[in-house]
Amino acid sequence: MTSGTAPPPSLETFLGADPDAFVASRRRSAEAFLATRGLGLADVARIAAGGAPGSPVVLLTSSPVHGLANRLSDIDTICVAAEDDDGVAGMATQLFSGDNHLETIVFTTAAVDEDLRELGRLATAPPAQAAAGHGAWNRRRRIRVKYLERIVNGLATDGSMPYAEHLPALGAVWRAASLGRALRCGALAVIAERAGERRGRVAYAANAALFAMDAVLSHRGDVFSNRKWYLLRWERLLASGAAGDEVDAVETLRAALYGPIGTQPELAGPLAAALGTVAGRLGAPGVRVAVRHAEGVRRAPLLPGAEMLLAPAGGAVPTTASGEAVAPTALRDLAALEPERAAVVLRAARAGAVEVDPWA
């Protein structure tokens, strides 16, 4: 599967709106939220900058700029400073002013620019690589991925969004990451269903739906990291009148999940159809998944008819058959696994002996 190497769209195309209007609307959301705490953007600038070297750019971030904040939401800020002579970068601190407290973290301009360049490179990679880069980001880069997303989405205290031009790249990478997760959960749902887990399959399928929502949202200009917001942001997208095959596909999957957990008829068909459409519309057609042994997994006999699978992370679990790996298969065809084999695959996946590869 190779596609998705086209460069990200322009900011206006990505947002589906005039960028200035978008920024102004974010400013309004932020100011409305801050007003409930008796604060304005200038106050945030003053309080946050008190914890940072020099004259940093102070960004208000997270739920307040997305118009999602509630009465208990934190005031999260990020300071981007020219230098960091005191070595405070990367450590979150709490600052207090009167009744209000806000959290801030400092990064240098150099570090931010370097990570944004890497983001730009990942955004033009095929979805499998973009998703892998996102997954490995925190191990390899200085600025944690959740902070990178907050920086790009952040509203500066002067009312501008200094990093908005990177939103399309952010969207491309976050789309790939969530699509990969949706496909993995979808595959596990199909396998769990074949293995007879009537409630377990619904759990995987619900997460597949949630990640599919975030993939579509990321594709359509709304990029925000935390899974707890996915369903609310999706409802907001629907309320805005968004339409398209991928939107319908997610809604069809949601409908298949209605009702008490476990009572649903076959989910494999709806999952394969919905995720196939979403993947196709988001630049990853021809979805196939594989189940591969984790590097370093070993096996040794336990008793006649059973072996111990020794997973690389040090855990072990008994297994009653081989065949826990599965060659690249379309989601729909994964539903043809024999129940006993599906149970073997599922057990091995949970034990860390095999991994689901959604980009096979």
Next chain:
Amino acid sequence: MGVTGVPPFPRARAGLARPAASAVEQWTTCAWLLAVEARAYLEDLEGGGEQPEMRQVVKLRLLELLADVDARLAGAQPPGEDHLLALALELGLVEVAALSGDALIGAAGLARGALDTSGDDGGVHELWDAILDAFPGAVPDPLVAEGQGEVLRALQAWSKLAAEAGTDAGYLRPFLEDA
């Protein structure tokens, strides 16, 4: 235990011991997960009165956390994040409390459906209160001002505890970064 009537931490209460090094790591890690992550979810539920869609997903995440804690207390390695909800709904809990998947679904207000936002959160609060009450000792609350001190004192105690049990306290390092 409120709506479910089962006592939390049955095996620990009954006195079943585990090798010291792993038991220390398991109990302190679980205390940390409850203190930091579970409390954050409970706060999300409290603040999200007008955001039922957010609260719905938070309930799912809380079940994932409980499945993770349950696996650790059972002496198992918790599976990857992808699997935790499936384990919670299919297997229920064993170590945290003897609750079948269906009982857990009922307690968490998910009886109408996994993504159905019309269920209420009362059962979740009862479940949480019962777990918190039954946990051995006072789980710190980093979300309140005094909580920062409680958290640091806990980490210091755990460092000594690890030494006492003959285990490397290195596993505490990520907690220090989060604190």
